[in-house]
Amino acid sequence: MKKRKMFFRMITASLMRRRSRMIVALLSIAIGATILSGLVSIYYDVPKQLGAEFRNYGANVILTATDGSFARADMQKARTAVEEDDLVGITPFRYENVRIKGLPIVAVGTDPESAKKTSPYWSVDGEWFSSSEEVMVGANVAEKFKMQVGDMIEIDYSPEEKTDSAPESGVINEDFMYATVTGILDTGGSEENYVYMNLPDLANLCESDEKIDIAELSISATSDELKSYVDKINSTVPAVHASIVKRVTASETTVLTKLQALVLLVTIVVLALTMICVATTMTAVVAERRKEIGLRKAIGASDKSIIQEFMGESMLLGFFGGLLGSILGFVFAQQVSVNVFSSSISFRPLLVPITVIVSIAVTGVSSLVPIRSATDVDPALVLKGE
Amino acid sequence: MSLLELKNIYKIYGELHALDDVSLKVEKGEWVSIMGPSGSGKSTMMNIIGCMDKPSKGQVLIDGVDVSKESKKNLTNIRRDKIGLIFQQFHLVNYLTAVENVMLAQYYHSMPDEKEAMEALERVGLADRAKHLPRQLSGGEQQRVCVARALINYPEIILADEPTGNLDEKNEEIVVDLFHKLHDDGTTLIVVTHDPEVAEVAQRTLVLRDGKLSKEIVNENFTGKIRFDDQNPF
Ligand SMILES: Nc1ncnc2c1ncn2[C@@H]1O[C@H](COP(=O)(O)OP(=O)(O)O)[C@@H](O)[C@H]1O
Ligand SMILES: [Mg+2]
Numbered sequence: 001m002k003k004r005k006m007f008f009r010m011i012t013a014s015l016m017r018r019r020s021r022m023i024v025a026l027l028s029i030a031i032g033a034t035i036l037s038g039l040v041s042i043y044y045d046v047p048k049q050l051g052a053e054f055r056n057y058g059a060n061v062i063l064t065a066t067d068g069s070f071a072r073a074d075m076q077k078a079r080t081a082v083e084e085d086d087l088v089g090i091t092p093f094r095y096e097n098v099r100i101k102g103l104p105i106v107a108v109g110t111d112p113e114s115a116k117k118t119s120p121y122w123s124v125d126g127e128w129f130s131s132s133e134e135v136m137v138g139a140n141v142a143e144k145f146k147m148q149v150g151d152m153i154e155i156d157y158s159p160e161e162k163t164d165s166a167p168e169s170g171v172i173n174e175d176f177m178y179a180t181v182t183g184i185l186d187t188g189g190s191e192e193n194y195v196y197m198n199l200p201d202l203a204n205l206c207e208s209d210e211k212i213d214i215a216e217l218s219i220s221a222t223s224d225e226l227k228s229y230v231d232k233i234n235s236t237v238p239a240v241h242a243s244i245v246k247r248v249t250a251s252e253t254t255v256l257t258k259l260q261a262l263v264l265l266v267t268i269v270v271l272a273l274t275m276i277c278v279a280t281t282m283t284a285v286v287a288e289r290r291k292e293i294g295l296r297k298a299i300g301a302s303d304k305s306i307i308q309e310f311m312g313e314s315m316l317l318g319f320f321g322g323l324l325g326s327i328l329g330f331v332f333a334q335q336v337s338v339n340v341f342s343s344s345i346s347f348r349p350l351l352v353p354i355t356v357i358v359s360i361a362v363t364g365v366s367s368l369v370p371i372r373s374a375t376d377v378d379p380a381l382v383l384k385g386e
Numbered sequence: 387m388s389l390l391e392l393k394n395i396y397k398i399y400g401e402l403h404a405l406d407d408v409s410l411k412v413e414k415g416e417w418v419s420i421m422g423p424s425g426s427g428k429s430t431m432m433n434i435i436g437c438m439d440k441p442s443k444g445q446v447l448i449d450g451v452d453v454s455k456e457s458k459k460n461l462t463n464i465r466r467d468k469i470g471l472i473f474q475q476f477h478l479v480n481y482l483t484a485v486e487n488v489m490l491a492q493y494y495h496s497m498p499d500e501k502e503a504m505e506a507l508e509r510v511g512l513a514d515r516a517k518h519l520p521r522q523l524s525g526g527e528q529q530r531v532c533v534a535r536a537l538i539n540y541p542e543i544i545l546a547d548e549p550t551g552n553l554d555e556k557n558e559e560i561v562v563d564l565f566h567k568l569h570d571d572g573t574t575l576i577v578v579t580h581d582p583e584v585a586e587v588a589q590r591t592l593v594l595r596d597g598k599l600s601k602e603i604v605n606e607n608f609t610g611k612i613r614f615d616d617q618n619p620f
Binding site for chain 1: 429432433436438439459462463465466467471473475477479480481482486489490491493494495497498499519535547
């Protein structure tokens, strides 16, 4: 294969010894490849990045009881149906009617640590409750009873049958608790009307077993993945019924689709610009080397070998441009990711060969027309004196 | 049978008859000079003999085969196999070394062979310049690389268009000496030149004027090994 060896010797010589000429072409290909591979990285990482971002706006799956209420064990079982990496948090809630200073109020039993994860947007003036003598009250409750952080309050429990009837007189509060208000909850929603405490504390107050009315899950996943999680929970845990919070996932999907469409559009524009740039450069290269083409033809080059040589050169350029671009593209995507989503993206080794191949193909295709015009050069021009 | 025969060749550009009824025969191993003022049609004739162009009318016989009606592709093959070209402007590929430029002709012809290419450079006295790029060589050296490239595939005819036009006297002598060697080896040479000193060392000189062959001068004192004394009608 001596002929092939000479072929590579020629095209590498052309690139290496005409470096200053080729550097412009190489740069335009490398920049195109950089932006393309960077955008592809972003395109695939954006759903993950934004998914995590969206989880700041609350739960996207809700577990309700198929029969009244369910146990913590059922919630744990549902939890195992979700991949550990995708699960942002799972929070139980139990609602009971209680009284403060004789007025009916809803008390919510939950787990503060997981509630912080599923509802990160909740803003607390003071501290979250932690021990059994602590509660957190909604802003409306605090206002109604003129409560402040640090106040001690009494909470009375009266079974449902009794609260329904008006407490005219002689109602005996069988169960009660004293607790310190550690924080005032501000959410902008109905949560401001409730009193929050630990789930076991509420069970104690009601003198009943621990039970859960609903549980909220925050899962970092696409809407399709979310659907399959919900199906899995529904089929494996009969005590609960899982459903997607449609309003949240639908808007997430819309934003993602729009963003991906935008990235795709930019990709196409960059691709087109790169092709135009390569085609222009190759046209200039062919024009500049008319004499050389004429000479090659005069000493016996066929049209086919002229095309092969120029194609070889432009594909070699595509190779180096793609290699450079895939490295710079990762850096570019990383920068965007760090600056916009404040998280890093993973390096995808497969993207390197893909970028290189696409870059070679794009360079090859955009060089087709300019290189074809090289075959129009008349070998007789080498005898024209200049 | 003559190696090359032109029969009533015309090359017409619009009104202009660049070649006007030219006929000529060149025998194998002959050394012929072509002279004539600028614009008389010398390069046009070279292009036609070198299979880079077709005549408007007439026949071009190489080894008895008429090539005047061949397709571009076939002309390329004939040129590659039978013709070696030397130009006034050298036309070396500027990013290839001397030896690579010689190998280029092998590459299109058959197989590149660095050893053989080096031998050709040795013949023109440039073995020590083989790895130099054209811009690192003097004009004379570049022209000698051209000669090496032209002879590497053992062509039947070497065509040289003003080969010494861009050279000083010393380099002109070196190139003419090379032509003597080529001729002694039996190569057929057709050399276009302005320079009477270059022309008169050939066996005969044809003079072109306004596209017509106007005169033939036979060199009685030709010093080469091979002589052709038969008169050539044209
Ligand atoms: N491609 C062409 N188109 C039109 N006229 C041409 C072309 N090539 C050569 N000529 C004309 O033909 C004549 C002979 O040209 P040429 O063979 O180059 O002369 P020489 O080499 O003897 O100086 C000139 O008048 C030139 O202008
Ligand atoms: Mg001329």
